[in-house]
Amino acid sequence: MSGPFRERRVDLGAITENVARLRDLVGTEHVMVVVKADAYGHGAVESARAAIAGGADWLGVAEIAEALQLRAAGVDAPVLAWLHDPDEDFTQAIDHAVDLGLSSLAQLEAVAAAPSSRTPFVQLKLETGLSRNGVAEQEWDAVFARAAQLEAEGRLVVRGLFSHLSNASAEHDREAVALFQRGLERAEAAGLRPGLRHIAASAAALTLPEARFDLVRLGIAAYGLSPFGGSARDLGLRPAMTLRGRVAAVRRVPAGKGVSYDYTYRTERETTLVLVPLGYAEGIPRHASNSGPVMIGGRRFRVSGRVAMDQFVVDVGDLPVAVGDEVVLFGDPATGAPTADDWAEAAGTINYEIVTRLGGRLRRTFTGGAE
Numbered sequence: 001m002s003g004p005f006r007e008r009r010v011d012l013g014a015i016t017e018n019v020a021r022l023r024d025l026v027g028t029e030h031v032m033v034v035v036k037a038d039a040y041g042h043g044a045v046e047s048a049r050a051a052i053a054g055g056a057d058w059l060g061v062a063e064i065a066e067a068l069q070l071r072a073a074g075v076d077a078p079v080l081a082w083l084h085d086p087d088e089d090f091t092q093a094i095d096h097a098v099d100l101g102l103s104s105l106a107q108l109e110a111v112a113a114a115p116s117s118r119t120p121f122v123q124l125k126l127e128t129g130l131s132r133n134g135v136a137e138q139e140w141d142a143v144f145a146r147a148a149q150l151e152a153e154g155r156l157v158v159r160g161l162f163s164h165l166s167n168a169s170a171e172h173d174r175e176a177v178a179l180f181q182r183g184l185e186r187a188e189a190a191g192l193r194p195g196l197r198h199i200a201a202s203a204a205a206l207t208l209p210e211a212r213f214d215l216v217r218l219g220i221a222a223y224g225l226s227p228f229g230g231s232a233r234d235l236g237l238r239p240a241m242t243l244r245g246r247v248a249a250v251r252r253v254p255a256g257k258g259v260s261y262d263y264t265y266r267t268e269r270e271t272t273l274v275l276v277p278l279g280y281a282e283g284i285p286r287h288a289s290n291s292g293p294v295m296i297g298g299r300r301f302r303v304s305g306r307v308a309m310d311q312f313v314v315d316v317g318d319l320p321v322a323v324g325d326e327v328v329l330f331g332d333p334a335t336g337a338p339t340a341d342d343w344a345e346a347a348g349t350i351n352y353e354i355v356t357r358l359g360g361r362l363r364r365t366f367t368g369g370a371e
């Protein structure tokens with residue numbers, strides 16, 4: 001293999017295909033692809049464009065700064081941002097036509113008072129059980145009444161009403177959907193007519209049809225990973241990210257040799273050790289010491305010993321390996337590679353965290369883009 005020392009390679013074609021497939025599956029009028037946190041590590045701007053090519057007509061981010069990054073790159077699709085600084089100045093967001101997800105009366109007043117020449121578009125977020133942000137049920141009527149008044153005065157437009165699910169169980173999610181439904185009724189009674197009603201992220205979009213409303217917000221599934229852990233192939237999805245590096249050193253060692261910090265691994269017999277130049281600085285979980293899977297020369301091995309800051313070691317037995325050979329940490333299982341889910345299992349976490357935490361000195365390359 002030639003190519004970079006270490007890289008995460010993102011197949012933008014996979015994102016486009018996944019979104020198109022999910023759009024068909026879900027059948028809602030609108031599809032939002034969530035590109036927060038640098039698109040779960042996949043690259044926000046590139047992933048946003050790939051998602052739009054697959055039929056997404058909305059983008060979602062947590063923070064306004066993330067929305068402005070898309071605008072600066074020339075992405076002009078509708079975008080919603082829903083997590084704000086306590087002292088947030090909403091002016092720039094309004095100037096750049098970023099829809100604002102709002103969770104309190106104070107935020108509503110701040111948006112109405114922002115000195116922009118454009119009319120703000122807001123989407124009110126309702127708390128329905130997750131206990132994060134969102135307007136609490138006992139404040140719904142006051143917030144709806146004030147929003148309706150501001151809308152009547154032409155100071156803002158209430159474009160949407162939304163919430164988010166716990167995924168604690170189907171029963172919990174159904175209760176939350178029912179509460180959301182009551183919120184919609186009370187908003188309507190207050191004179192609001194929000195055209196975008198949404199509550200489902202990937203998990204509910206796939207499993208709870210009554211949660212789909214006008215729009216679903218797809219994050220993890222768009223990147224080709226399952227929101228439930230396990231096989232995304234059953235859902236017709238293809239993982240977009242491949243994490244790989246090149247063997248930096250090879251050594252033949254005798255039995256009983258200690259490997260990496262603390263010697264938590266010892267060779268059982270004469271064997272070959274290879275050095276892989278990715279460590280926890282790149283987001284490789286140290287919790288995956290002695291367990292994270294890799295593919296070298298078409299065969300599966302595990303990390304041997306501790307994951308260090310810059311590197312880890314793999315005992316490959318008698319496999320003939322040379323410096324520069326490819327090591328795949330995870331990718332598309334159709335290629336025989338381990339998956340982000342395998343790493344999640346090895347590290348005691350979820351696939352979301354495995355892809356999103358990557359960074360450090362890792363470069364990112366793209367394939368399969370529309371442009």
Ligand SMILES: *Cc1c(COP(=O)(O)O)cnc(C)c1O
Pocket residue numbers: 034036082164200201202203217218219220221227
């Ligand atoms: C992150 C997020 C999503 C996307 O969730 P997935 O499970 O990745 O589909 C949707 N909505 C909100 C409010 C989020 O914070």
